[in-house]
Amino acid sequence: MLAVRDLRVRFGPRVVSHIPELDLAAGEIVGLAGESGSGKSVAALAVCGLTQYLGARTDGRVQLGDVDLLQLRESELRRIRGRRIAMVMQNPRASLNPALRLGKLFHRTLRLHGIGNAEARRRAVTSMEEVLLDPDLLHRYPHQVSGGQAQRFSIALALALNAEFLLADEPTSALDATVQAEVVTLLRKVTADRGTGVLFISHDLAVIGELCSRLLVMRAGEVVEGGETARVLAHPSSSYTRELVAAVPRIGAYDG
């Protein structure tokens, strides 16, 4: 469903992110792991065609189904973003317009993509229920819901548009452990039920280990390792991956 080839993002002469190959099938969750400065977030933006706003040059191919996103004009990209690609970002409340009630935001977004009034309202309710949120919350403003609820709302929005590809950039980093667990369970459910493909970006190897069937490890803009999650985490071939795995604090690994 999503095929990335030879993706390079440059700021001036410097390549800040380089992904030679990345494939995502429907219903699959692939992880992009790395620390700050690894280029993973930039790669994520590139996949959505957003790097031009940073003043960066992007080369390569990002194939979503039959279209190459990097070759599209802005107007065409806008139609695809939201409809076929949905994004869930790190700070849930920062990505929601604080002046709009959640229901209004939902409604507007759906209408923007040509969905009729009645249909929009119906989808709003079903999507909220699907993410286990009380549809009543649609009457609230973003600052009146918790971080976890806001994050689930973003996912609900993605679902309502039946996006085939969901990009999640550190969606759980700002959340408590129990809330994080809820979001993770939800993402898994969504991909299973609807066949949405998820690209999950995180510095938290443990969460990636839980959620993703395959992953890429990035460092300083380059991919240092990739493959099946279980294999990579159990037997990392790159020394950096080994360092990352060793650094993850574990419960019960120490005495007293």
Added chain:
Amino acid sequence: MAEAAAARSARPWRLVTTLARRDRPALAGAVVVVVIVLLALLAPLLAPHPADAGSATHPTEGLLAPSSQHLFGTDQVGRDILSRVLFGARTSLRIAVEVILLAALVGVPLGVLAGYAGGIIDDVAMRITDMFLAFPALLLALALVSVLTPSVGNAAIAISVTWWPWYTRLIRARAAAVTSTDYVAAARALGVSHLRIVFRHVLPNSVAPVVVQMSLDFGGVILTAASLSYLGLGAQDPTSEWGLMVSQGQSLFLTDWWVVTFPGMAILITALAFNLLGDGLRTILDPRQVTRARRA
């Protein structure tokens, strides 16, 4: 990251070079400001007829058009306008400096106190500030100066009274933000006294917008002072002050245009130059503007 750019460019020479690269109009403004300051400082040496700037009069040479002897012509009582314009620069700059310093001396401490202390002190301080802000500045200045005897000094005082609340508002917001940072909390945890915290941490980190505003205000104050003098409530004859000169020459505009035009131009150019300079400073010192400028 933007904070970094701000800290880096705080060093004086860097300021100039950054300005030169990023903001051409600001550089032009800076150059003109420097020229004006120099002219003001050197007025006694540069003015062809320095006595004319004071009380000297030459009734027989009244209203002479610009010539090689009087580059800007003479006014109704024969005084060399060029000399008066040069000395007028001294007057204007002096007023601007007095007003801005006085306003900052009152406004900044109050704003820092309000932002740092919070609570009831903040409320009281801001209500007082709001009261002063509720009056239109020029009207308040007019009212004050008509109570005192019109003069340059009193005009400066009157304008200062209307000017300080802006600095208070400006710095209070930043001071409050700085006070809630972890580094101020760390200082408190170390037991550093309130006074030291304010001077070492709060003040240096909140003063930037005020400095920018102060440079922008030079133009505004000069204009306000000129307005007061124009209305007869600031500088009095025979003091050389641009606004006063405009007032004295305005009725002669159609016949002896030079009497009002040169002082008028002086006001315009000076105010514009300070404005451009202030804008440039803001571009450098405001972290968000830095990114915008870089993208451009």
Added chain:
Amino acid sequence: MADHTLLDVAGLEVAYGKSRAVHGVDFSVREGPFGLGMVGESGSGKTTIARALMRLFPASAGTIRLDGEDVLSLRGAPLRRFRRAVQIVFQDPDASLDPRMRVSSSIGEGLRMHAVVPRAGERERVVQLLEEVGLPADHADRYPHQLSGGQRQRVGIARAIAVEPRMLVLDEPTSALDVTVQARILDLFGRLRDERSLAYLLISHNLAVVDRICEQVVVLYHGRIVERGPTSTVLGRPAHPYTQMLRRAVPELGVPAPTRISVPTGAPPERGCPFAHRCPLVADICRRTLPELMPAGGGAEAACHRIDDALATWSSQ
């Protein structure tokens, strides 16, 4: 290990206006080397407790005693002594250093304040401290923006230990750092603890970090202690349903995730156990009576009416 209690907190209550964030919390920190972990999620009150302890925020009730002396009423010289004895390291390295001060000034502020060394020896001490936290001497003249997040955090640690405290409050000290950097900072904490005989109060939402540094742990929920005891017991065999939920929620490498049922959250009820509306083992008594801390075996205590059932549930997984 010394058994002497360094810091004793009893009945601590902190309120933001009318809203109480901390309800009657008791705990104590032993003389170093020692580590007490304080675990809880956002809204649990852990950061509030840290600030109240440091006298950065007023407590509305309760006592905090250092070596038996009440801390909350100190002024002047005794307060200064307290400030030397208990220091804090903050979470966000980007916000915890004054951006306009060089590293040496930030670290030197405490040194000068408490006259730890004579003026002439200040520079030398700053360099020593930098080396102790693993930074090269030339970093002393740098500004915070010239350092990485991990380096800034080390400067924050140097600043805290400069005044030679006996106890450090660590408020989520590694949450904002990359995982490899985090590991190294945790190593540093371990080393400093032994070399300087420090007592730590480590506040974290990360159970694994707490497990690494702390012998004892306290679990907070909505401003109350719901479980406490030796870390190995509490994390290995949690007795309180909330601790169990926390424990299960933590993703672990190599451990396949059990399917978790998502429970919508709301505000805690007025009476009874604050966890009642989320608890899988909730019973009538839970909604009526607030549970007290009761022994749960292995040196741990839990505030739950159904400890035995909870323990049984945990063992059966």
